Amino acid sequence: MSQPGQKAPPFGLWERAVAWRYLRARKKDAGVALISILAFVGIGLAVFALIVVMSVMNGFRTELLSRILGFNGHVYVAGALPLSDAQLPETLKRIRAVPGVTQATAMIEGQAMIVGRGQITGAIVRGVSAADVKATPIVSQNIKAGSLEGYGEGDYGGDMMLLGQRLAVSLGVGPGDAVSVIAPNGSSSAFGMSATQKDYTVGGLFSVGMSEYDQAFAYMPLEQAQLFFGKEGGVDVIEIKLADPDTASEAKSAILRAAGPGASVQDWTEKNQSFFNALQIERNVMRLILMCIVLIAAINIVSSLIMLVKNKGRDIAILRTMGASRSGVLRIFFMAGAAIGVAGTAAGLVLGVLFCMNIAAIQGVVESVTGAQVFNADVYFLTHIPARIEWHEVGLIVAWSLFASFVATLPPALRAARLDPVEALRYE
Secondary structure, eight states: OTTTTTTOOTTOHHHHHHHHHHHHHOGGGGGHHHHHHHHHHHHHHHHHHHHHHHHHHHHHHEEEEHHHHHSOOOOEEEETTTTTTTHHHHHHHHHTTTTTTEEEEEEEEEEEEESSSSOEEEEEEEOOHHHHHHTOOHHHTTTTOOOSSSTTTTGGGEEEEEEHHHHHHHHHHHTOEEEEEEEEEOOOOOOOOOEEEEEEEEEEOOOBBBBBHHHHEEEEEEHHHHTTTTTBBBEEEEEEESGGGGGHHHHHHHHHHHHHHEEEEEHHHHHHHHHHHHHHHHHHHHHHHHHHHHHHHHHHHHHHHEOOOEEEEHHHHHHHHTTHHHHHHHHHHHHHHHHHHHHHHHHHHHHHHHHHHHHHHEHHHHHHHSSOSSSSSHSBSSSEEEEEEEEHHHHHHHHHHHHHHHHHHHHHHHHHHHHHHHHHHHOO
8 A cells, every 4th residue: 555645556456456347347338348258258268278189189199109109119120130040139138238228029020811700801910929928018918808828838839819909809709719810921823922821819809009009910929920921030120118218319329239230220210200290290280270269369358458448538537637647557457458368368277177187087978978989999099088288388378378368458558548638538
């Protein structure tokens, strides 16, 4: 509270009181109130949409990245010499000794046709040892039917296979059922390319939560894959997992030295570069579009304040004649407009965060009420809508919304501050 004769401080009590008074609706200001409400709702919805969309896109990227890098390797070593049976044990030993390496898996991978109960479909068959399958949590800890018991046991690894759950459903088979696997063996005859066919028993069904993998992949023991695909004496690739996938580029040189002469090394950023670049571009474009929507919503504040200034011309003149400065009038209308932006931003922030934190439950409610599948795994790769709130990004969204609101408030506030009290009172 300022003393008599003392200049009132900026944004003081009387300025806040007048700004609040102007925000309250009256009959003659019903139009201003309606536009202010629309501005509040618009900013709130824009902030809500921006938080939800960016959180879902972050969730998509995180979920896809975790599943892709959990199911696949972070670094791959190829080359005939280091992957031969004679060199393979020592090569694996040296690679596993590289700092940051958590798993090194010798693997054979080939395309094949799998025949089930009257159904046939293409699949990617991976030949991996039982120990390496058990050391891959995204597979071993997501066996939905059957088990790993018996996998890799018997002559040349036995004849037990693991199928992706969606692959098994498309074939109409389950644990204990027999399937026939057919693959070209590389030799030709008078009738064309010859093929290898063998019957296997389904031991277990895995589901990694990504339809692309659950629909297309199957596992067989490494020794059996070497026989079936005609690759005795070596493997196709050594798949390496790191403690931190982001260090793959830095670890390549050490892994290449450990792999020895004749080896070539590729990391996951090179193998999936176009995919993740597309995700990043889409994310940046979506952020830009939604930030423009926030800006458009904030422009409604300009309309409401212009009408407010027009309606309060007489009040502004009286305040000026009573000693209010131009800057004081500017601050009053700035606070009136900024309050709309702050309230709308806060409402959008709360709604957006609550929505993202409960998105799985909301998805379930919508699907149970409508009876329709909101999130089709065949289209979106994942079985649920992911959302990951990155608080630094939420902070940027809030800061942008407040900045847009404050900037939109300035033009009508400046117009109010420049109003000539004589002209305003002339026709009163």
